[in-house]
Amino acid sequence: MKLPMPSNPLTALCLKLCGLATGMFVFAIWIMPPMYEVFCEITGLNGKTGGRYEAVDVRGADTSRTIRVQFVAFNNDGMPWEFGPEVRTLHVHPGEQVRIDYSAYNPTERDMVGQAIPSLTPFMAANYFHKTECFCFEQQPLTAGERAEMPMLFIVDRDIPASVNTITLSYTLFDVTDRFGSSRAAAERNSGRVAAATN
């Protein structure tokens, strides 16, 4: 289909060029970020691990291999909580489900909401690290002085490349109190959409 164009070639050219400029603006805001998101999800490029994992590997654990999983926890700038894993390192077999607890403590005198964001290295392992249960799927509200144990259950995929012997999973804890309002509101929102939440 040919678009109707003004008969003056100058006006027609300028319209096309303005269209190109507008198109590139739209491309930058509405197309590039989702494209990047999808690209990273496929490749595991930015170390983001996937959402809740439902499938169960019927083959069970592969006891011939042992993978070392290291847990690292950081607080983002200005986040006052105490936050860390109960153990720093676990040795797991691919295919077995393992539980690790993180603890968080809000030492301040106000109710806050935290959000943990995962990042995993090496990137090539990101798509082989499955979480069946994770505190990072939702926001964590803590009232003043409250302490919480936060569980994470994960399975390292049996198909993980042979070159991977060590996986490092890092969590950075962000203060999202301003973004999500009071901890009560966050708790209500969480209970309403736990099933829908991704990381």
Add this chain to the structure above:
Amino acid sequence: MAHGPAKGLSRWLFTTNHKDIGSMYLWFSFAMFIIGGIFALVIRAELFEPGMQIVDPNFFNQMTTLHGLIMVFGAIMPAFVGLANWMLPMMIGAPDMALPRMNNWSFWILPFAFFMLLSTLFMPGGAPNFGWTFYAPLSTTYAPESVTFFIFAVHIMGASSIMGAINIVATILNMRAPGMTLMKMPLFVWTWLITAYLLIAVMPVLAGLVTMMLMDIHFGTSFFDAAGGGDPVLFQHIFWFFGHPEVYIMILPAFGIISAIIPTFARKPLFGYSSMVYASASIAFLSFIVWAHHMFTVGMPIAGELFFMYATMLIAVPTGVKVFNWVATMFRGAMTFETPMLFSIAFVILFTIGGLSGLMLAIAPADFQYHDTYFVVAHFHYVLVPGALFSIIAAVYYWLPKWTGRMYNEILGKTHFWVAFVGLNVTFFPMHFAGLAGMPRRIPDYHMMFADWNMISSVGAFIFGASQILFLYIVLDTIFRGKKATDRVWENSEGLEWTVASPAPYHTFSTPPEIK
């Protein structure tokens, strides 16, 4: 209809004449060049010796940020647009630009953009201090309050550039004199046509990027904030998707200028005209697929590193074609060394040095060592100062007699060249060594081991700065006291612009010229 310029201030405010607007662009960019140069000298004065001497670190960061922004968006880009305004209609035999009223507007919004940007220096919290690349989260979460003014200044500059570019494409494609086919156009016209398409394609991306920053800062989105599911690395990808074509926006018109000057003073036609056109087009195309070589260290899969490494190295091929063509043009030519030619030869030599250090940086494994060191600073100053800036200065000397009808003082011009040439190399060459030894960029204080190179750089910077004051004097001296120039000005100058009188009348080519 009146045929002369209007009287008084309204001539400049309301003008739609391409020559008036070109002159305003050039004077504006010179003013910005001086301001950006003063910021650079503050940086070099602080770095003269290790330790904190003159300014505090936050102000130092404001200086590096503003120096970069002002030089890129305020000095180099408007200067090329000014040259395009002056020369394009005269080179293709057109009476004026295609869209003269928009031309006026695209110039007159620029001073407001830069007034806004510079006014942030006097705001509480200070000017932007996050580097000219304004990576998130430095420019969002940790930015000074004035960042919003920066964002709107960038919006306005972008709008100005896009309007200017649309005008240039419309002029070149619609206003050529009968018989001026595309492959008969001077190379400056060709390179500007390609540059204008690059501008239209990537300035909106920059506008989109700063819009996303604005949303993150004020409207609670999380494009670049990991806490809300965004990613700061996304910022770098979008920035360099704009940023890499942007560096070619600053160099392609320079290629056109050099391709006009060298044949004149070598008294031979340009060697390999059509290969020059195709090389420019391939450089423009490649500029869209190499952006990630600015961010090898963010963590990319090996396949990504390899792709961007080889694609980047590929750019050396069309660029090499151009350098060889210029050398072949000079080969066995009857060369003379007037000031524009001196600047052009320096361009060919020094731009090649900058290109070679670019090839070193393109090697992904080596880049992990060079990343964010003074080696990078040395590299991009070698391509931008003797590249973009020298070509603009060469263009001014080359066409100034046509603009003013008077000849500049050749002895002073050559003095300017030699002082600038020495100052430039003394400033930027030692930065290679400091960078290879590991000196990081954007720091106000440094280890004792870098002291000698930095002191030499600072001395060179002040010499280079002083030479530009001489440049201003030479231009003013030409305008007011220069000897009358002939219409053709140079012995062997070719092109339509030399067929009109000197100084060029207010209206040229009201009837299209004959193209042989």
